Amino acid sequence: MTNLRDILDQHVSNGPVPGAVGLVARGDRIEVEAVGSVDVDGSSPMARDSIFRIASITKPVTAAAVMMLVEDGLIALDDPVDRWLPELASPTVLRTPAGPVDDVVPAARAITVVDLLTFRAGYGFPSDFSLPVIQLLFSELRQGPPQPQHVTAPDEWMATLSRIPLLHQPGDVWLYNTCSDILGVLIARVSGRPLPEFLAERLFEPLGMVDTGFAVPAAKLDRFTSYYRPVPEGGIELVDTPDGGWSSLPAFPSGAGGLVSTVDDWHSFARMLLAEGAVDGRRLLSARSVRQMTTDHLTRSQREASGLFTEGQGWGFGGSVDVAAIDPWNVPGRYGWVGGTGTAAHITASTGAVAILLSQLAMAGPTPPALMRDFWRYAAQA
Known part of the structure; x- marks a missing residue:
């Protein structure tokens, strides 16, 4: 057996x-x-x-x-995250996913905590890694295989993220990985640690x-x-x-x-x-x-x-x-x-x-x- x-x-x-x-x-x-x-x-x-x-x-x-911070009463699932992540206060979204990174429209609504938890904030990887905006996630944010000594500190990382448009409108599509890195920054800023x-x-x-x-x-x-x-x-x-x-x-x-x-x-x-x-x-x-x-x-x-x-x-x-x-x-x-x-x-x-x-x-x-x-x-x- x-x-x-x-x-x-x-x-x-x-x-x-x-x-x-x-x-x-x-x-x-x-x-x-x-x-x-x-x-x-x-x-x-x-x-x-x-x-x-x-x-x-x-x-x-x-x-x-x-979820611990939610239970502490410091944040709520439906809260817009720009209170703690001001870099995400005015996100833009690609007009079409395969389009150039400067062809964007305003986000229809704010990104919320639950958007990040469910990977539906608009940031992250689709199945097609060849899209122009995905290349920025690799080159500018060092997304992909872990490289702990090659990624910039959280404030600088968030500043870079703010210059990268969303692939989809908040809430629309599941995209992999990036939202968990954003959540790590959110935890630190909300908790002050x-x-x-x-x-x-x-x-x-x-x-x-x-x-x-x-x-x-x-x-x-x-x-x-x-x-x-x-x-x-x-x-x-x-x-x-x-x-x-x-x-x-x-x-x-x-x-x-x-x-x-x-x-x-x-x-x-x-x-x-x-x-x-x-x-x-x-x-x-x-x-x-x-x-x-x-x-x-x-x-x-x-x-x-x-x-x-x-x-x-x-x-x-x-x-x-x-x-x-x-x-x-x-x-x-x-x-x-x-x-x-x-x-x-x-x-x-x-x-x-x-x-x-x-x-x-x-x-x-x-x-x-x-x-x-x-x-x-x-x-x-x-």
Whole structure:
């Protein structure tokens, strides 16, 4: 009978994944396996507490932090964000998505907090990366694969963003990624604290997420994995070493994909969501906020237009929501997301299930690789 170790080992032993850690849990029954090594040299075996760049599974954490501010009464979901982000006070919108970046019209309405949470603010990636305005997201904002030491500080980043038009009118279309980075800046400005400090105090410390943050301290670098990406001619190449881009705090802490973490740390966050916001008798979020996070907010046409990114899934706050059993691993109501560095994390409230996969090989594109799909299939049956 196939087990979790078999699933992971199949992809590590046969290449190209150097190593991986997987966690599948239902209630108190937890299965964790670590296979392979932290780098291609095989210098250290992968371990349960190995630290990974988790990329876009940062997004649900950022969304949870925003909901804390909502519950604090400091912001509301329907609030226009220009009170805290004046750079977005007068956005312009491309007349046509494929048009030149200077052919714009005024936005029909203000961008709201919920627009950002649902990725419908007008900023972000469509399926077509060749559009002129999308090239500005890559070149001017360093959107795309995480580059923590190459992104400007939040105020400068927002000033640059203000000069880039929206691809669509606020509320109309789901677009990927950029909204979570904007939310990171919003959290800092509303709370009056840097994003790393706010997350540490309100989420990481209460949940015991001791290895989660925007950088890895020197004392923990021996547990930090190297990071690779596939190359067109076959094989993989090194992108970042433990003493590289995540060895010091970045100027721009990315709410879209900047965190490092472990399977047990993200599991602590997942358990909080499954418990509808409570942990060890302490409530971090209300049940209502958790339900809002994990409920699909897209229209059918918005889901269909999301293309390769969500493969027809819905979107809650900071993560996708399965709306139908499209594939063997899809369970209606499953919430979570994937990270471009080779990570994935999901919860299913109806079954109390958690499935977390961390690897250090970047995805080649929006379509999840075979390792993820095999892992999800196993988790759905476990």
